[in-house]
Amino acid sequence: MNETLRIKRLCLIGVGLIGGSLLRALRRAGVVDEIVGCGRSRDSLEIALKLGVIDRIEQDPVQAVSGADMVVVAVPLGAMQSIFTAIAPVLAADAVLTDVGSAKASVVRAAEQAFADLPGGFVPGHPIAGTEKNGVEASFAELFDGRRVILTPTAQSSSTAVSRTRAMWQACGAEVIEMDITHHDEVLAATSHLPHMLAYSLVDMLARRDDSQEIFDYAAGGFRDFTRIASSDPTMWHDIALANQGALATLLEQFSLDLQKLAEVVREGDSDYLKTLFTRAKQARDEFCETQERGKPAP
Amino acid sequence: MNETLRIKRLCLIGVGLIGGSLLRALRRAGVVDEIVGCGRSRDSLEIALKLGVIDRIEQDPVQAVSGADMVVVAVPLGAMQSIFTAIAPVLAADAVLTDVGSAKASVVRAAEQAFADLPGGFVPGHPIAGTEKNGVEASFAELFDGRRVILTPTAQSSSTAVSRTRAMWQACGAEVIEMDITHHDEVLAATSHLPHMLAYSLVDMLARRDDSQEIFDYAAGGFRDFTRIASSDPTMWHDIALANQGALATLLEQFSLDLQKLAEVVREGDSDYLKTLFTRAKQARDEFCETQERGKPAP
Known part of the structure; x- marks a missing residue:
C-alpha cells in the first residue's frame, strides 16, 4: 500500500484550514512538486501564496485542474456540485480526484450529477480533524498527525487511485481507513454532526x-x-446538516x-x-479517552 | 468590604477538589491559623494531612466544628442535611457557616430542617469553578483565581457573616457576587446543570x-x-439534578x-x-469568549 508517493502537480480547490493544512503537511513530507491553488476569494489565495502554501493561483477551476495529477476539492459541501460540473470536462483521465467533505453520500451524488460516469480516479475522503477556526491563516502542517482519514471509495474507484489517495494522507501523518459511504455518514452524524447541532442549539x-x-x-x-x-x-x-x-x-x-x-x-x-x-x-467517556491516549487501535 | 481577614480555626467538612483548593488558596493568602479537616473517608483525610492541606483530622463533625470561627461544608448536596443536623447543636454562635453547593435552594431547605432558626452566621455560597477531576489530590491553590463566587445570603444572614465569607473568597483570588437564591438556581441550571445533562445523555x-x-x-x-x-x-x-x-x-x-x-x-x-x-x-458564543478574555465585567 505504502508505495513511494510523488505528486507532480496538485490542484487544491478551496484553500482554507483543511486544504491549507494538507498542503503544508505534503510540503513537509516533500512529496509534491507544484501546487496550484484555486478558490473564490482572491484575498485568501494571495495570503496562501504569501505563506508559501501554494505556488500559483488559478481562479478558474478549469485552468486550475489542467495538467494536475492530483485534484483535492476542499470547498463547503454546498459548492461541491458546481466545482465537479466545472472540472468534469477537463479532468485528466489518470488524475486522482478526492475531497474532504464531512458527509460523503452527498458528495457522491454531486459527482454523479457532474460526470456522465463516475471516474475511476474519484475517491471521496474525509479527514477527521479540524479546529473551530477558518481560513488558510489558521492552517498548520501538524493538523493530521495521528488523526484518521476515512476514504469511502465508490464502486468505480480504481485501486490505483485509492492507493494514491491513501498514500497522500499517510504522508500527512494520518491513519487511513476505508468505510462504506452510508456507514460513514451514520457514524459521523453521531460523533460530529449531532454534537455540533447540540452546541449551536444550546448557545442559541x-x-x-x-x-x-x-x-x-x-x-x-x-x-x-x-x-x-x-x-x-x-x-x-449549514451545508453539512443539509448534506x-x-x-x-x-x-x-x-x-x-x-x-x-x-x-x-x-x-x-x-x-x-x-x-x-x-x-x-462517565465510564464510557473515560474509556473513550483512555483508548485515545493509548493511541488508535488498528483499523 | 475588604476588611482584614483572619480565620483562627477553619473547619472544612468534605475535603475534596473544591474544599482542598479553598484551603490551599487560603494558605497561600496566609489568612488562616489552623485548619481542621473532616470527612467520611479516612484515606482522603490522611492524604490531605500529608499534603499539608489540613493541620488536623477530626472525623466526627461535632468535634470538628468545635472552636471553629469558620465552617465550610463542601460535601455533595445530598449529604448537606445530615451534616447541618449534626453540627447544629454545637456550632458557635459567632461562627460563620458556608457551603460550596452548586444549587442553593436545596441547601437552604436542608439548613432550615436542621436549625430551629437559620443562624445569622449562615451564608450559602457557590464558587463557579471546578474541573472534571475529584479528590483532594486534584486540588490546587489557583482554582479560584479570577473566578466568580456567588453568595446567596438568607434573610437571616448577618452582614458580618456575609463580609467574612466574601473576604474569604476574595483572599482566594475570586470575585464575589451576591444573588437571590432562586435566581442563582435558574442561572446555574442554564449555564452548568443543563450542559452536564446534555453531555452525559449524549455519551450514554x-x-x-x-x-x-x-x-x-x-x-x-x-x-x-x-x-x-x-x-x-x-x-x-445526581445530587445536583435532584437539588x-x-x-x-x-x-x-x-x-x-x-x-x-x-x-x-x-x-x-x-x-x-x-x-x-x-x-x-456562533456570534453569541464568540461574544461570550471575548467578554471572558477581556476579563469579567464589574458585578
Whole structure:
C-alpha cells in the first residue's frame, strides 16, 4: 500500500484550514512538486501564496485542474456540485480526484450529477480533524498527525487511485481507513454532526433569553469547552446538516426523546435512573479517552 | 468590604477538589491559623494531612466544628442535611457557616430542617469553578483565581457573616457576587446543570448503540471537548439534578422541543432557518469568549 508517493502537480480547490493544512503537511513530507491553488476569494489565495502554501493561483477551476495529477476539492459541501460540473470536462483521465467533505453520500451524488460516469480516479475522503477556526491563516502542517482519514471509495474507484489517495494522507501523518459511504455518514452524524447541532442549539437557546448577558457572565470553563464547536463556521455546518439530513434528523429526534425522558425523571426525582445514567456515561467517556491516549487501535 | 481577614480555626467538612483548593488558596493568602479537616473517608483525610492541606483530622463533625470561627461544608448536596443536623447543636454562635453547593435552594431547605432558626452566621455560597477531576489530590491553590463566587445570603444572614465569607473568597483570588437564591438556581441550571445533562445523555446514547466502539473510535477533538464534563462525578451530579429539579427539568423540556424543531427543519431542508440559527449561535458564543478574555465585567 505504502508505495513511494510523488505528486507532480496538485490542484487544491478551496484553500482554507483543511486544504491549507494538507498542503503544508505534503510540503513537509516533500512529496509534491507544484501546487496550484484555486478558490473564490482572491484575498485568501494571495495570503496562501504569501505563506508559501501554494505556488500559483488559478481562479478558474478549469485552468486550475489542467495538467494536475492530483485534484483535492476542499470547498463547503454546498459548492461541491458546481466545482465537479466545472472540472468534469477537463479532468485528466489518470488524475486522482478526492475531497474532504464531512458527509460523503452527498458528495457522491454531486459527482454523479457532474460526470456522465463516475471516474475511476474519484475517491471521496474525509479527514477527521479540524479546529473551530477558518481560513488558510489558521492552517498548520501538524493538523493530521495521528488523526484518521476515512476514504469511502465508490464502486468505480480504481485501486490505483485509492492507493494514491491513501498514500497522500499517510504522508500527512494520518491513519487511513476505508468505510462504506452510508456507514460513514451514520457514524459521523453521531460523533460530529449531532454534537455540533447540540452546541449551536444550546448557545442559541440561552442567547434568546432576556437574561442572556447574565447567563453568559456566569458560565464557567465547562460551558466554554462544551460550546467551543458552536464557534465553527455557520455556512460549513449549514451545508453539512443539509448534506446528511436523514441520519442527522433521526439522531436529533432520538436525542430529543432521551431528553424528554430525562426531564420527567428529574422532575419525578428518580434517583436510581439518574445515578445509573451518569455512571454509565462517565465510564464510557473515560474509556473513550483512555483508548485515545493509548493511541488508535488498528483499523 | 475588604476588611482584614483572619480565620483562627477553619473547619472544612468534605475535603475534596473544591474544599482542598479553598484551603490551599487560603494558605497561600496566609489568612488562616489552623485548619481542621473532616470527612467520611479516612484515606482522603490522611492524604490531605500529608499534603499539608489540613493541620488536623477530626472525623466526627461535632468535634470538628468545635472552636471553629469558620465552617465550610463542601460535601455533595445530598449529604448537606445530615451534616447541618449534626453540627447544629454545637456550632458557635459567632461562627460563620458556608457551603460550596452548586444549587442553593436545596441547601437552604436542608439548613432550615436542621436549625430551629437559620443562624445569622449562615451564608450559602457557590464558587463557579471546578474541573472534571475529584479528590483532594486534584486540588490546587489557583482554582479560584479570577473566578466568580456567588453568595446567596438568607434573610437571616448577618452582614458580618456575609463580609467574612466574601473576604474569604476574595483572599482566594475570586470575585464575589451576591444573588437571590432562586435566581442563582435558574442561572446555574442554564449555564452548568443543563450542559452536564446534555453531555452525559449524549455519551450514554452513543454508548448504548451496537456500534458504540466504532463510534468512539471515530470521534475527534470536538467530541472530546464537548463531552469532557461527562467525566464528572456521577454522585455529585445526581445530587445536583435532584437539588435543582424544577429549573433543570424546565430547561430540559425546552431544549428537547428545540431539538425536535431542529430535526424537522433538517429533514425539510430549511436552509434559512439553519443558517440563521448557526450564525446567531456562533456570534453569541464568540461574544461570550471575548467578554471572558477581556476579563469579567464589574458585578
